Amino acid sequence: MTSRDQIIKLLRSQPVGYVSGQEISRRLNISRTAVWKQIQVLRDQGFEFAVKHAAGYRLLASPDLLLAADIENGLNSRLIGRKVVALRETASTNSLIRTLADQGASEGTLVVADRQSAGRARLGRHWTSPAGVNLYCSLLLKPDIPVQLAPQMTFLSAVSVAETLQQVCRLPAVLKWPNDVLVNGAKIAGLLNEMNAETEQVHEVVLGIGINLNMTADQLPAQLNYPATSVLLESGRKVDRLLFLRALLENLDRTYTEFQEHGFAPIRRRWEGLSVLINRPVVVEQAGQTLQGTVVGLDSDGALRLQTADGKIERILAGDVKTSDF
Amino acid sequence: MTSRDQIIKLLRSQPVGYVSGQEISRRLNISRTAVWKQIQVLRDQGFEFAVKHAAGYRLLASPDLLLAADIENGLNSRLIGRKVVALRETASTNSLIRTLADQGASEGTLVVADRQSAGRARLGRHWTSPAGVNLYCSLLLKPDIPVQLAPQMTFLSAVSVAETLQQVCRLPAVLKWPNDVLVNGAKIAGLLNEMNAETEQVHEVVLGIGINLNMTADQLPAQLNYPATSVLLESGRKVDRLLFLRALLENLDRTYTEFQEHGFAPIRRRWEGLSVLINRPVVVEQAGQTLQGTVVGLDSDGALRLQTADGKIERILAGDVKTSDF
Numbered sequence: 001m002t003s004r005d006q007i008i009k010l011l012r013s014q015p016v017g018y019v020s021g022q023e024i025s026r027r028l029n030i031s032r033t034a035v036w037k038q039i040q041v042l043r044d045q046g047f048e049f050a051v052k053h054a055a056g057y058r059l060l061a062s063p064d065l066l067l068a069a070d071i072e073n074g075l076n077s078r079l080i081g082r083k084v085v086a087l088r089e090t091a092s093t094n095s096l097i098r099t100l101a102d103q104g105a106s107e108g109t110l111v112v113a114d115r116q117s118a119g120r121a122r123l124g125r126h127w128t129s130p131a132g133v134n135l136y137c138s139l140l141l142k143p144d145i146p147v148q149l150a151p152q153m154t155f156l157s158a159v160s161v162a163e164t165l166q167q168v169c170r171l172p173a174v175l176k177w178p179n180d181v182l183v184n185g186a187k188i189a190g191l192l193n194e195m196n197a198e199t200e201q202v203h204e205v206v207l208g209i210g211i212n213l214n215m216t217a218d219q220l221p222a223q224l225n226y227p228a229t230s231v232l233l234e235s236g237r238k239v240d241r242l243l244f245l246r247a248l249l250e251n252l253d254r255t256y257t258e259f260q261e262h263g264f265a266p267i268r269r270r271w272e273g274l275s276v277l278i279n280r281p282v283v284v285e286q287a288g289q290t291l292q293g294t295v296v297g298l299d300s301d302g303a304l305r306l307q308t309a310d311g312k313i314e315r316i317l318a319g320d321v322k323t324s325d326f
Numbered sequence: 327m328t329s330r331d332q333i334i335k336l337l338r339s340q341p342v343g344y345v346s347g348q349e350i351s352r353r354l355n356i357s358r359t360a361v362w363k364q365i366q367v368l369r370d371q372g373f374e375f376a377v378k379h380a381a382g383y384r385l386l387a388s389p390d391l392l393l394a395a396d397i398e399n400g401l402n403s404r405l406i407g408r409k410v411v412a413l414r415e416t417a418s419t420n421s422l423i424r425t426l427a428d429q430g431a432s433e434g435t436l437v438v439a440d441r442q443s444a445g446r447a448r449l450g451r452h453w454t455s456p457a458g459v460n461l462y463c464s465l466l467l468k469p470d471i472p473v474q475l476a477p478q479m480t481f482l483s484a485v486s487v488a489e490t491l492q493q494v495c496r497l498p499a500v501l502k503w504p505n506d507v508l509v510n511g512a513k514i515a516g517l518l519n520e521m522n523a524e525t526e527q528v529h530e531v532v533l534g535i536g537i538n539l540n541m542t543a544d545q546l547p548a549q550l551n552y553p554a555t556s557v558l559l560e561s562g563r564k565v566d567r568l569l570f571l572r573a574l575l576e577n578l579d580r581t582y583t584e585f586q587e588h589g590f591a592p593i594r595r596r597w598e599g600l601s602v603l604i605n606r607p608v609v610v611e612q613a614g615q616t617l618q619g620t621v622v623g624l625d626s627d628g629a630l631r632l633q634t635a636d637g638k639i640e641r642i643l644a645g646d647v648k649t650s651d652f
Contacts, residue, residue, distance in 0.1 A: 122524065122525055123524075123527070146643040146644040147473070147474075147476055147477055147521075148473075148474045148476075148477065148627050148628065148629070148643050149643065150473055150474075150523070151473055151474060151525075151526060154525055154526070178525065178526055179525055179526075191525070192524065192525060193524070193525045194522070194523065194524050194525075195473070195521075195522070195523050196520070196521070196522060197476070197520065197521050197523070198448065198449075198518065198519070198520050199448055199477075199480055199504070199505055199517070199518060199519045199520075200477060200480070200504055200505075200628075200643070200644050201449070201644065301474045301627070302474065302526075303474065317472040317474055317475065317526070318472040318526050318527065
């Protein structure tokens with residue numbers, strides 16, 4: 001927690017009373033001048049304070065910022081989000097958390113930013129990341145699994161995001177293999193997972209999660225090769241970003257704990273239940289080949305199981321899956 | 327190629343005659359003083375020169391150093407080792423090539439060092455890397471494969487190393503799953519492969535290869551949990567490191583080209599032919615479980631196929647495989 005986060009936490013603990021500069025200085029073990037400087041920075045960030053001679057500071061209003069203290073405080077989580085780095089802006093939360101991982105960041109560390117200046121999506125694409133309206137975060141995991149099973153983490157992330165959209169926003173979120181989260185046929189979230197591995201063992205996995213929460217129609221990027229949407233556009237209501245993030249972290253924590261205790265099978269069942277492709281006829285383009293068949297499930301390594309007309313099961317590891325309506 | 331590499335290349339092109347300082351200065355487009363300084367550095371590295379007034383320099387003797395120019399010159403390779411970084415010493419060739427990859431190094435780039443000050447083996451272990459006697463190198467590949475198939479690169483590397491030991495050193499090199507290269511039951515090479523991947527697609531793979539070539543018995547590390555050996559100890563003869571490296575790079579290049587054109591099947595067949603486990607009864611320790619069976623082959627994702635007593639095929643993704651003699 002930064003000094004600024006600590007000041008906000010302290011003032012929030014006194015919603016009606018004042019806290020003196022001397023008290024803040026003593027609690028944070030910083031000088032009175034440093035307190036005053038931090039208050040100025042907070043004002044620049046959109047916080048509003050009442051200042052009373054001989055009484056001190058009182059917090060009047062907070063901007064819609066995600067603060068580490070608010071995210072961590074009372075979070076019902078064993079591992080995920082126990083350590084939070086919350087920033088107004090970073091180039092890419094995935095890039096930052098990989099740097100933190102190189103410096104020894106612990107499993108479960110979360111990086112969240114109000115804005116990404118160079119948000120990344122799959123295959124080097126750009127992820128539109130305007131300030132304040134959406135969620136851009138990255139989570140560091142260190143699962144003890146062989147390389148071949150690393151894609152399991154993608155499904156863990158997808159399931160948690162879709163379920164949180166259902167529970168918090170009451171939206172009919174579904175999943176499309178391998179990692180799309182859709183509402184009414186339009187993409188509402190993007191997952192960019194990156195990993196480091198050594199020979200047969202996964203070192204670390206970064207789950208990058210971008211969710212369009214309060215983006216308006218004119219904020220959606222132009223020229224997409226898929227329809228996109230947001231919670232606001234689908235439900236007509238703004239969602240509280242902090243409340244959504246905390247629910248997501250608690251879901252991810254429960255799901256990861258279940259994974260560590262019982263393996264991938266429960267996640268696979270949840271994914272199959274949320275999948276828009278299951279029991280549907282699809283066409284798959286894979287390495288220049290076209291395959292037709294019916295989706296019958298997910299394999300433990302994340303391959304999509306496709307039953308062709310002759311009854312054979314084909315395993316799809318990568319490729320573009322299309323139904324009649326996508 | 328560094329200026330020093332260029333000077334050596336130029337002098338080697340005139341094995342009996344002299345090359346004047348002026349000529350070297352003109353060819354390399356550096357000052358006469360710079361030529362003289364580089365010659366001093368080369369002398370410090372163990373090169374010996376004859377210097378004749380008004381005639382110039384002649385190369386008399388070279389130390390046993392791996393030079394980029396010697397490795398690249400006339401190498402029969404399409405991709406592997408077309409760009410070489412050869413150093414007297416680095417902490418770890420894998421670490422260095424990962425840095426070069428971040429800076430945009432091209433596929434096929436090779437880093438080789440005469441000595442590693444912090445050579446790494448699997449699972450964070452140390453790899454003993456004394457100067458001048460062995461081979462320590464790392465290769466950058468960017469294969470277009472899904473994450474689940476990344477272990478294929480480990481088998482590509484193992485097959486190339488074992489075959490080169492057979493062809494160049496006439497040693498009965500065999501392979502043990504997943505990535506051990508053995509001669510007469512002792513480990514002669516270590517492979518440390520690392521990768522970066524994004525959701526379903528491999529970004530880059532680093533093949534780290536350490537081979538004990540001319541290590542003597544007293545240079546072998548003490549306290550190993552497996553027996554170790556070297557080409558010198560097994561064959562009684564020193565092997566020319568440059569010749570061995572060039573043969574290895576040409577084998578890796580042919581194997582990688584075959585992989586790009588025909589996929590993993592030919593490598594799998596070569597691996598099965600070199601495997602010391604095939605058709606042998608083994609015991610596997612895997613996540614607290616013990617499995618007994620006969621090894622019947624390798625799967626396309628690198629899993630070891632084990633037939634148990636009831637005829638069932640088990641897929642081993644990770645674990646410790648033991649036979650009666652290992």
